[in-house]
Amino acid sequence: MNADDWVTLAQVVGTLMGGGGLVAVVRAVMKRRPARVAAHVQLNQATLEWAAKLEASADRAWNRAEEAERKAEEADLRADKAEQTARRVQVQVDELARYLELVLRLINDPGMTMDRLRQTVGDGPVHLS
Amino acid sequence: MPIVVVVGRDRPHEVALNVWAIVIGVLLTFGAPRPGSMAALVGGGTFYVFSVGLGLGGLIALIGSHWGRDVERSLEIERAGLIILAGALLVYAVAVTVTFRGQALVAGGLVTAWVWANIRRSVIITRDLQRVKRKTGLQ
Numbered sequence: 596m597n598a599d600d601w602v603t604l605a606q607v608v609g610t611l612m613g614g615g616g617l618v619a620v621v622r623a624v625m626k627r628r629p630a631r632v633a634a635h636v637q638l639n640q641a642t643l644e645w646a647a648k649l650e651a652s653a654d655r656a657w658n659r660a661e662e663a664e665r666k667a668e669e670a671d672l673r674a675d676k677a678e679q680t681a682r683r684v685q686v687q688v689d690e691l692a693r694y695l696e697l698v699l700r701l702i703n704d705p706g707m708t709m710d711r712l713r714q715t716v717g718d719g720p721v722h723l724s
Numbered sequence: 725m726p727i728v729v730v731v732g733r734d735r736p737h738e739v740a741l742n743v744w745a746i747v748i749g750v751l752l753t754f755g756a757p758r759p760g761s762m763a764a765l766v767g768g769g770t771f772y773v774f775s776v777g778l779g780l781g782g783l784i785a786l787i788g789s790h791w792g793r794d795v796e797r798s799l800e801i802e803r804a805g806l807i808i809l810a811g812a813l814l815v816y817a818v819a820v821t822v823t824f825r826g827q828a829l830v831a832g833g834l835v836t837a838w839v840w841a842n843i844r845r846s847v848i849i850t851r852d853l854q855r856v857k858r859k860t861g862l863q
Contacts, residue, residue, distance in 0.1 A: 598765065598822035598823070599765065601818050601822050602765045602766065602815070602818055602819050602822060604818075605814050605815045605817070605818035605819070606766070606770055606815055608811065608814060609774070609777070609811035609812055609814045609815040610773070610811065611811070612807050612808065612810055612811025612814070613773070613777045613781070613807075613808045613811040613812065615807060616781065616784070616804040616805065616806075616807040616808035616811065617804070617808065619800065619803065619804035619807070620784055620801055620804040620805070620808075622800075623797055623800035623801045623804060624797070624801070626797070
């Protein structure tokens with residue numbers, strides 16, 4: 596085939612495509628569509644709206660999860676502080692118990708006098724001084 | 725974080741090419757200099773069919789892609805416009821290639837790719853319309 600033949604072939608094919616396209620346009624514009632197709636278009640729109648709501652819901656769930664994680668971290672911090680306070684109090688209680696044991700032992704000593712007792716026990720445990 | 729992306733119906737490449745087809749079609753129909761390949765191989769009447777097909781195809785495809793809420797009708801119109809445009813472009817692609825051969829690599833290649841894209845998009849639209857018809861039970 597020479598150049599002219601190719602161009603002629605392209606013209607024929609192009610004309611057929613063009614003509615077919617024009618017919619398709621007329622048919623598309625003139626075709627009556629029943630209510631079910633309108634319902635389907637509304638379904639597409641509803642699907643888009645559903646997708647938007649799903650995204651918003653997912654965003655809210657994500658924010659709530661982050662908020663819950665933040666509160667859990669704060670609760671952990673408070674628990675750590677409470678444990679440290681409890682340890683400090685335990686140390687002071689142990690010291691007071693040892694002091695009271697000492698005082699009881701001294702009181703029960705037969706050779707103990709009031710002056711020597713005052714000098715020995717002092718003003719109490721360190722944290723109460 | 726989940727992201728929902730809904731693919732829209734506006735495709736910038738298609739829109740830009742359709743607009744360009746309208747512009748070129750109008751200019752060539754109303755007196756712009758003819759491309760050398762077309763002037764050499766295509767007669768006067770046929771050339772006007774080509775230029776009108778270019779402008780009309782681009783216009784119909786552009787209108788179809790922005791028709792409105794009737795998705796089915798808009799797809800059909802868009803497809804028809806793309807086919808008309810592809811037919812007109814095919815004539816130019818063949819004319820420029822047989823006239824300039826290797827020198828037509830860029831112009832001929834681009835237009836051929838444009839023709840292919842229009843046909844490919846038309847096939848995709850046809851497949852989508854068939855799925856719509858199956859879902860709604862219409863023929």
